[in-house]
Amino acid sequence: MSELEAFIGIVILFSWVFLMVIVAWLSTKYRRLSVVDFATTGGTLGLLTLFLTYSATYHSAYAFMGTTGFIHTHGLAAWWDNVHWCVLPAIAFWIIGSRVWVLSKKYGFISYGDYVKGVYGSGGSIATALSIVVALVGFLFVLLYTAIQALGIAYLFNVISRGIITFEIGLVIFILLMVFITWIGGLRAVAWTDTVQGIFMLVAYIIGCAWVASAAFGGIFNVFAEAAQKIPEGLYLPGFKGAFTPQMWVSTWITITLGMIAMPHVWIRYYAGKSLRVIKWAAVFTAAYLTYLYILTPALGLTAKLLYPDHPTPDKLVPILLLEYSPFVFAAFVMAGALAAALSTADSQLHAVSTILTVDIYKPFIKPDADERHLYHIERWFVIALGVVVALISFTRPGLFITILAMATAGTAALFPVLVAPLFWKRVTSKAALASAILGEITVALTTFVWKNPLGISSGAWGVIVSSLVLIIVSMATKLEKSVEECVTYLKAIFGY
């Protein structure tokens, strides 16, 4: 029976891998051999593709595995701090994304650093230095994030195949698939596969949650009733461990919301819409998708806590519950949904970091006269090279990288003021932005490693506070810059504010 299950598991898994390869390959029908097309599809994504690539990219393996682990560790009440970073980034997709999209049409931005270099352009060498800082911060955190996704999924491959696919082989399959999708079609292939994966992960996850809760306790309401009796402290703050104090509640959602909006793989999607109308509706659908994907997560998370109250690695409870409380074939399908969640984020991240290297580092500093076609080929080489780097990081599984990863959203949150201020405030200057980015990142590092979460406030929130204050104070003390003024005036003429 176990051998048959392993065979079925492997067939389901490879069917999914094969389907993704086919979808990615089909997307190449519309491919153009230019870096603009590779990085942003040239702004051609329609509503369904843009909304699902944004949503599927946003929800990583954490959505499938980590949320249950979070509820197990901190309780249901603490976990639903999530609702802030489900809805607010979608609204930001409209308010901020629409402005970034307009500027990308006017100035031809296709990456993270070139946006910064463009809007702060009057700063000259300061703007160049700023673009390097922003690009490197985004690059470092996103690359490590990608490696961690790969680690989580290699474990799932091992479980689905009943151990036949070892952790190392699972890792190689996942990384090869991620590299292939990104390499063959750039953002278009990533977005097309995200569309399929976004639909599949939504359906698989919701049905999976309902199935486990029903099989274990006879229905989701029974899970809640049992939880209210046995673990009531998980239903209100500060949660099981007392960690979610008011300060931690507020600072956590501020950090993750702003950090996710400012992540390079999320930011790049602002350039990819076909029109403002598409961006507006993609933002609306994203709000609903990101929130209601979690509609039955409370039942699954509390089921996990009730059945395995002292499990040492709660992030691994989803496959354990599925295998225990649902037929193996069904469990394998749902876990293929977890693969979809991780892959849709990981290939987007690989695409974002290869775009950063090509557009923000290679083109300005190594070959300024490179044409579109040359850059296209270079970016594809970077995809392969970075795939190897991700593999090396994943294989070593170093603790230090995990610690640095903890800084990821905090690190990008500290860049949020620098990225968003020139969309609304003409007084902001490149000198202020550079000081803000550097001091913001130093603050995040200090409050992560030296003085951990001072006053109970998370390191990311400290980073945002310091970077915002520095940005405002130094901007007021330095001379107005023409490029920022032009951007703000242009946007004000269109949006009215």
Next chain:
Amino acid sequence: MSLSLGEKIFYTIVILAIIASNPPILNLVNEYCKDHPLTWGIPTFWLYLEIIWTIVIVSFVIAAFKIEKWKRIEEKVEEILRKEVR
């Protein structure tokens, strides 16, 4: 700053939702949840936040349909882009 009435209403709803789902208001709700962990068989704390943010999402849908200024912006940008392409 020139916000249309529709935008003012929508942004007010978002700000109220943020206020209602954070301390000190959330502390009051949390105290109630300690005595009443479930409402209609559903965790009260989760239900409270789910309802608040569902109102925001519904408002966003209505805003996307109804706010004329957003539609005018879309048309204006289309026109600018057409001119630039020409």
